[in-house]
Amino acid sequence: MSTEWRDIGRLDDIPRQGARVVTTGAGDIAVFRTLDDAVFAIDDRCPHKGGPLSQGIVHGHAVTCPLHNWVIDLASGQAAAPDRGCVRHIPIRLEAGRLYLKAGRAG
């Protein structure tokens, strides 16, 4: 299956400083909306112990994992020092209030 931009819903479906989940055949993707209405999509698995990042507290352009407080940068997917790790980052764009995710990879 090819990767293409897919309409996943409206920006307003996600609370500010919050996240919603998009389920895919290859695992959940967490879609974040920050205080300044920026949107980010990353795998919903913390690189540490697999915690659901979509359930963490969103602050600035970062999220804190609810299991052990790792802080993940939403733009890069990198864990903040002193922790080390990275989550996969998925392209997302916002157009006229709707969100489009580049997803649907084969496998």
Added chain:
Amino acid sequence: MNMLHPLIRRLVVIGNGMAGMRTVEELLKRAPGRWDITVFGAEPHVNYDRILLSSVLAGEKDVAAIEINSREWYAEHGIRLFTGDPVIAIDRQARTVTAESGRVEPYDALLIATGSRPIVPPLPGLELPGTCAFRDIADVETVIAAAGQYRRAIVIGGGLLGLEAANGLTKRGMSVAVIHLMDNLMERQLDGEAAKMLQRALDERGISFFMNGQTEELLGETRVEGVRLADGRTVPGDLVVFAIGIRPNTDLARLAGLDLNRGILVGDDMRTSDPAIFAVGECVEHRGKTYGLVAPLWDMAKVCADHLAGDADTVSDYNGTVLATRLKVTGIDLFSAGEFLGDESTDEVLFRDPARNIYKKLVMREDRLVGAVLYGDVRDGGWYFQLLREGQKLGSLRDTVIFGQGFAPGADAGAAVAALPDTAEICGCNGVCKGTITGAIVAQGLTTLDGVRAATKASASCGSCTGQVEALLALTLGKDYAPAEGEKPMCKCTDLSHEAVRSEILAQRLQTIPAVQQALDWASPDGCHACRPALNYYLLCAWPATYRDDAQSRFVNERMHANIQKDGTYSVVPRMWGGVTSAKELRAIADVVDRYRIPTVKVTGGQRIDLLGVKKEQLPDVWRDLNAAGMVSGHAYGKALRTVKTCVGSEWCRFGTQDSTAMGVALERMTWGSWHPHKVKLAVSGCPRNCAEATIKDFGVIAVDSGWELHIGGNGGIKLRETDFLCKVTTEAQVLEYCAAFLQLYREEARYLERTAPWVERVGIDHVRRLVVEDAANRQALQQRFLFAQRFAQTDPWAERAAADGAEFRPLATVA
């Protein structure tokens, strides 16, 4: 004076107190080895810091910690010290002194520093045991011993010393009444308005006041039992402390025939009417004035040492001392200096902020600052005092002077201390200048407040200059300075401590998290995972009726109303009131388990049932089904009231003395739904066998034949802690009242994520007892605030969330 002196001359000092020994220290600095020094002291101790007696009484310091010079110090400097041996005669002709022990010591110069005596009026009943002054170590030891045995104390005198004594006695667990002759407390240092603010603050600490009270008689048979006032009022008490005032101790000088008035008369060179005899400190009268504070002592000591050191052309004169006062009562900030009352030739500039309990008054004459009273915010006390002593015209400074040095033209706001000259006094208690502090920080490599205290004594007494000393540390060390524990910032988004943020929320009536972050200059746009949940709780606690909970600032468990597990599923715990359940509830739980294929069912330590492995999207349905059977959220996931564990009690148990189960249910009905700084667990045991393990709970109740024992601050977690006994009550209504009051105090005072156990250890059980047990009005006020907040907290979050559309539990979308 005899000019034909040998190279080494003999100085005898009568009085081993602060003034005498400070003069000796100053003399050693100026002319080490020039004098052969002998010191006589009436007390059996080495030289100690009398100012700190109030800290000893308050239990903040022990006697060893207030010692100024050790016996080794005297020996190192070749000073012969005779303690417990007062001088009883001076022979001015022969130039000798005679001590009580019979020792005769010759002198070339004599220094009288006999200090002062407490004034004790000749009242009927004075011979009864249980009275003392508040003047020396022996007095403090008497008072501490009495505090261990008796409950009620009376302090006569509402001046500086009396109030410090009263505060110390309260800290020792006594209930204290202060009798004061005047309308206003500390009338020699405060104007009416500041005095009333002070009285209110002390009143809130549980000190009661009898104003306009003229003590007429001490009551009692074999020990003092109270006092009777001239207007007929009687005040009960088992200990009476006199703190009316002091009188210069001039007995010896009178015997020696020196000129006296109220004190020993001295000139500007600190010499008495006999040029070979000097006098310093509280025993002297200079230009018609006697002094009872420490700053004049330091000034006199310097002048006296100059004259003893001898170079006639460099000596200074004593010109009197402008006085500044700070009250040494922890948590009450008060400063006064100069002509604080003002008169018809003066103008006043006032600043009042009643909500924040701040009051400032500056008194000016002909554009010069001549007096100041500060209450609640004394940061600029040192600066005002500097302006006052320099006596410069204010000019354009007048526009902003009331706002403090940070707002002065050309001043770098927030760096007020930086602008002070090196000669500016920072620590008034110990006479330490800015230059001395910064010099010590650099020379001795100091990095902590305690280090500065040890090296310079700055901030080591009353502590009111602590902020300035910390600012100097920060200024001198730059980034290397890390403030001590307790004043630690809440998180990396702010420099303010938890306490500071909470008090600003109340003072500025901040209503939302963004408002707090904006008003308090948060370093990040929307905080972090550490501060947001804390702010959400502090706001909820401050404004229970109006605050709109911010779900996005809640940890996931509190947002989802379930406990996240390591695999990302949740556990669900319905409330079981007092651990009591029924066939209907159990059947409903069993049905839910079957219907949603919940993998694990477990009985918890808190006497309820945990359903583990529930998927997020199942939560609303699980809740709805449990609700239908009459069950609500157990808040097993929150910084909230968790469980009330009970034993079966007198209804079934052959040992039970009370119905502990019903008591537990009543407690849980009252407290469920309440949010706290951390989780809170309760337990009720029906007899002292304590099967409900109430002594490791946050609030534990143990039934006894005659009522209920209340215990607080226990913890069965990582750090096991047994509860402290709070008090015993007789009725169930009292159990509820004390519980609500205790929980509210914890809600209002503890830092976010601080359990009751470390909180009680930090503030002390006496503090909790005073506010919850001894002060009935305060207890009821706390209870009312708790019950008020509960009106808005007791809605079942499960029912609310199950009724909503539940979008947050479902995926936003599914893509193949």
